[in-house]
Amino acid sequence: MSESSRPGAGAEPGAAPRPGEVSAAVADAHRCEWAFVLAATARVAGDLDLAEECVQDAYAAALTAWTRGGVPRSPGAWLTTAARRRAIDALRRDRVLRAKLPLLIEPEAPVAASAPPVAGQPEGDEDEVIPDDRLRLIFTCCHPALAREAQVALTLRLVCGLTTPEIAQAFLVSEPTMAARVTRAKKKISAARIAYRVPPPAELPDRLDAVLTVVHLLYTTGHTAPGGENLVRSDLVDRAMGLARMLRTLMPDEREVAGLLALILLTDARRATRADAQGRLLLLDEQDRSRWDRAVISEGTALVPWALRGGRPGRFALQAAIAALHAEAPSYARTDWPQIVALYDALLRVWSSPVVALNRAVAVAMAEGPAAGLAQIGELESDGRLDAYRYLPAAKADLLRRLGRWDAAAQAYRAALALTDNAAEREFLTRRLAEVTEAPT
Amino acid sequence: MAEYMILIFEDESSYATATPDVLQQVMEAHNRFAEQVAEKGGKVVEGRALQPTSTATTIRGDVVTDGPFIETKEAIGGYYLVEARDLDHALEIGKLCPARFGGVEVRPIMVFG
Numbered sequence: 014m015s016e017s018s019r020p021g022a023g024a025e026p027g028a029a030p031r032p033g034e035v036s037a038a039v040a041d042a043h044r045c046e047w048a049f050v051l052a053a054t055a056r057v058a059g060d061l062d063l064a065e066e067c068v069q070d071a072y073a074a075a076l077t078a079w080t081r082g083g084v085p086r087s088p089g090a091w092l093t094t095a096a097r098r099r100a101i102d103a104l105r106r107d108r109v110l111r112a113k114l115p116l117l118i119e120p121e122a123p124v125a126a127s128a129p130p131v132a133g134q135p136e137g138d139e140d141e142v143i144p145d146d147r148l149r150l151i152f153t154c155c156h157p158a159l160a161r162e163a164q165v166a167l168t169l170r171l172v173c174g175l176t177t178p179e180i181a182q183a184f185l186v187s188e189p190t191m192a193a194r195v196t197r198a199k200k201k202i203s204a205a206r207i208a209y210r211v212p213p214p215a216e217l218p219d220r221l222d223a224v225l226t227v228v229h230l231l232y233t234t235g236h237t238a239p240g241g242e243n244l245v246r247s248d249l250v251d252r253a254m255g256l257a258r259m260l261r262t263l264m265p266d267e268r269e270v271a272g273l274l275a276l277i278l279l280t281d282a283r284r285a286t287r288a289d290a291q292g293r294l295l296l297l298d299e300q301d302r303s304r305w306d307r308a309v310i311s312e313g314t315a316l317v318p319w320a321l322r323g324g325r326p327g328r329f330a331l332q333a334a335i336a337a338l339h340a341e342a343p344s345y346a347r348t349d350w351p352q353i354v355a356l357y358d359a360l361l362r363v364w365s366s367p368v369v370a371l372n373r374a375v376a377v378a379m380a381e382g383p384a385a386g387l388a389q390i391g392e393l394e395s396d397g398r399l400d401a402y403r404y405l406p407a408a409k410a411d412l413l414r415r416l417g418r419w420d421a422a423a424q425a426y427r428a429a430l431a432l433t434d435n436a437a438e439r440e441f442l443t444r445r446l447a448e449v450t451e452a453p454t
Numbered sequence: 455m456a457e458y459m460i461l462i463f464e465d466e467s468s469y470a471t472a473t474p475d476v477l478q479q480v481m482e483a484h485n486r487f488a489e490q491v492a493e494k495g496g497k498v499v500e501g502r503a504l505q506p507t508s509t510a511t512t513i514r515g516d517v518v519t520d521g522p523f524i525e526t527k528e529a530i531g532g533y534y535l536v537e538a539r540d541l542d543h544a545l546e547i548g549k550l551c552p553a554r555f556g557g558v559e560v561r562p563i564m565v566f567g
Contacts, residue, residue, distance in 0.1 A: 158541055205562045206456050208540040216542075 030083055038084040039075050046089035047174030048259065052146035053093045055209060058100035061171065061199050067103065071096035093143050147172070148211045148263050151256075155224040156207050163198035164227050170195055173252045183249050184234070221264075225273045225329060228256045232277050236284075250284070253277060272320035272330030278313030279336035282306040294441040298345035310340045328364040331356055350380035367398045375408050383412040403432035407442065414449055422449045457499065457563040458544040460534040464556035465527055466506050483552035487534070490550045496538045503532040528556045535563070 030038075051068045058064040071092045085091040154167040162184075169175045169183070181191035201207070212220040235249025257274040264270050286300040314337045320330035335356045342348035357373035370393055378386025390409045399405045410425030426446040433439055469477075488498045507522040507529045522529060534551060538544035541562070548560045 156541075158545070204564075206540040206544075208542050212542075 030080060035076060035079045035084060038079060038088060039072060042075070042088040042092060043072060043174055044255075046092060048147045048150060048172045049089050049143075049145065050092045050096055051171060051174070052150035053143050054096040054100055055150065056144070056146055057097045058104070061202065063100060063103060064096075065171070067096045067099035068092070070099050090143060097143075145263070146209075147259065149209050151224055151260070152211050152220060153202065153207060153209050155220070155227050156202070157220070157223055158205060158207060159198050159201060161227070161230070163194055163201075164223065165230060166191060166194050167198050168227050168256070169231070169252065172256065175252070179248075183246060221267060221269065222327075224260070225269055228253050228260070229273060229276070229329070231256070232280075236280065250281065254281065268320045268323065269327040269329045271316045272327055272333045275313040275316035275320060275333035276329055276336055278309050278316075279333060279340050282309035282313065282340060288437055292437055292440075293444070294437040296441075297339065302344070305340065310337075313337065314340065325363065326359065328360060331360040331363070335360075345379075348379070350376055354380050367393055367396060368402065368404075371399065371402075371405055371408060378412050378415075383415045387412045387416070401432060403429050403438070405429075406432070410442075410445065410449075414445065417452075419449045419452045455497075455537045455539060456544075456565075458536055458538055458541075458548075459561045459563060460536060460544075460548050460551050461530050461559045461561065462532045462534075462551065462553050462556070463528040463559060464531045464553055466508075466529055466531065468555035469506075469531070480552060480554065483554075487551060491536060491547050494543070494547055494550070496536055496543060496547045499535040499537060501532070501534040504530065506531075531556075 047068070050071065051064055054068050055061055055064040058067060074095055075088070075092060079085070079088075151168060151172050154171055155164045159167065165184075166180055169180045170177065175183075177192050177195055178188050180195075181188045184191070186194075211217075231249050232253035235246040235251075235253060254277055257270075257277050260267075260270045261274045282305050283297075283300060285306070286295065286302075286304050288294055313333065317330070317333050317337045320326065321334055326334075335353055338349050338353055338356070353376045354373060357369060357376055360369050361373065371390065374386045374389035374393065376386075377389055387409065390405065390412065393399055393405065394409075406425045406428035410422050410429060413419075413422035413425055423446055426442050426449065430439060430442045430446070433442070472480075484501075484503075488501070491498050510520075510522040512519050512521060512523050536544065536547055538547055541560075544560050544562075548558050551558050
């Protein structure tokens with residue numbers, strides 16, 4: 014939790030906060046502390062809707078209280094205490110409501126009944142030890158009994174504190190659709206009694222994989238927005254990065270968590286160079302490597318050896334290792350392509366995905382020549398699983414172009430164009446299509 | 455503890471063509487199931503097998519017709535009503551439920567009042 018330089022718990026007589034300071038502090042606490050506050054409140058409330066309501070109330074109350082008494086030393090603790098008190102009050106006020114509430118299951122101890130915060134001003138309770146329940150929250154949001162799209166929506170809403178309209182906008186669906194998705198998922202959590210807990214060790218690998226998949230999906234959705242004008246939707250990228258960092262802090266011994274964070278860092282280090290000044294998409298071989306963020310690359314690369322060590326590496330560690338090789342290469346041509354092909358082989362063994370096979374084919378084309386890569390893409394085409402995947406015809410077109418097979422390349426570029434709505438990608442493909450159709454035959 | 459219904463969806467034709475040996479194995483698996491549930495800390499409240507869908511009669515409004523409500527390859531062939539602590543526990547139990555020609559669906563029982 015962030016701490017201001019104030020020595021006391023907050024109330025500092027005579028020192029009225031500067032205008033804007035309080036709203037900035039509240040906004041900051043919303044971004045940094047939401048998950049912690051909601052996770053701790055959910056345990057007391059026993060119900061996600063009630064918990065959300067109480068946390069929202071606490072943030073609203075903070076604006077007034079902090080303007081009057083100053084920003085507390087630990088805003089997260091202040092907010093948590095305030096939100097938990099509201100939850101307990103609501104449950105006390107309405108015994109009937111409490112009896113009817115579809116309680117979140119908390120098998121170890123009935124927490125709602127144990128250790129209620131001491132009455133008084135929230136500022137006075139800061140020494141109370143509040144359990145960090147953020148892992149419970151994210152594992153509940155990403156429970157396999159929920160559909161992937163519901164896991165994604167719940168994670169953004171409950172862990173990141175985004176509003177339903179914000180989530181709807183990020184995923185290009187209507188607000189009522191997203192609202193229904195969130196409501197349905199929350200109802201299933203309570204009706205089917207999805208437990209509010211971190212899974213036991215035996216289930217952890219599978220369950221963690223679901224969490225990491227959701228975070229990675231958020232990143233890739235933000236990184237290459239499926240439609241619209243901007244190639245990168247930076248808010249989603251930042252949220253995914255924040256979640257990956259949070260998981261790394263909370264689960265320091267999990268290699269795949271380190272792998273995911275490394276993958277996101279190493280990919281994101283290239284963010285500034287993915288499009289030119291006109292917003293045109295630039296491929297890896299066209300990007301200005303001197304503008305890659307070396308500090309971010311170092312941070313990501315440092316995680317890779319550890320993520321790969323000790324038993325069979327997972328899919329995120331292997332993807333991070335591939336990204337690290339790209340990040341460290343002096344140029345596209347002078348990249349260690351044979352090593353990248355070997356890493357893709359290892360990746361295919363733990364994650365048999367046609368998308369991985371396509372990426373491997375591109376690496377093979379670099380290591381052994383375009384014809385070798387093209388042969389592998391041909392196999393993937395007959396497989397059929399990538400029929401709607403725009404990067405298959407795009408990759409094929411590129412290899413055909415490099416072989417000087419202009420007509421076939423043009424055909425493949427048109428096929429790729431038919432599959433993408435992203436403006437930057439369309440611009441890129443149109444440009445390449447013009448190159449090959451104007452090329453001398 | 456909460457109650458969950460485990461609905462067993464299976465391909466009926468596989469039962470029709472199964473050898474006596476296979477049917478025997480299925481019977482034994484179901485007999486074992488109740489014990490396994492108890493070992494997991496749950497409880498089988500009730501469990502029944504149904505006659506095949508060829509014996510079903512459907513009523514819509516006042517119209518009575520021969521056959522199941524919905525014609526599907528895999529149909530409900532039986533059910534268990536179980537008690538479990540939470541969904542994870544119910545799913546753990548559901549995974550033990552014999553359904554070699556299909557799968558099971560786990561549904562929480564609605565509680566009123």
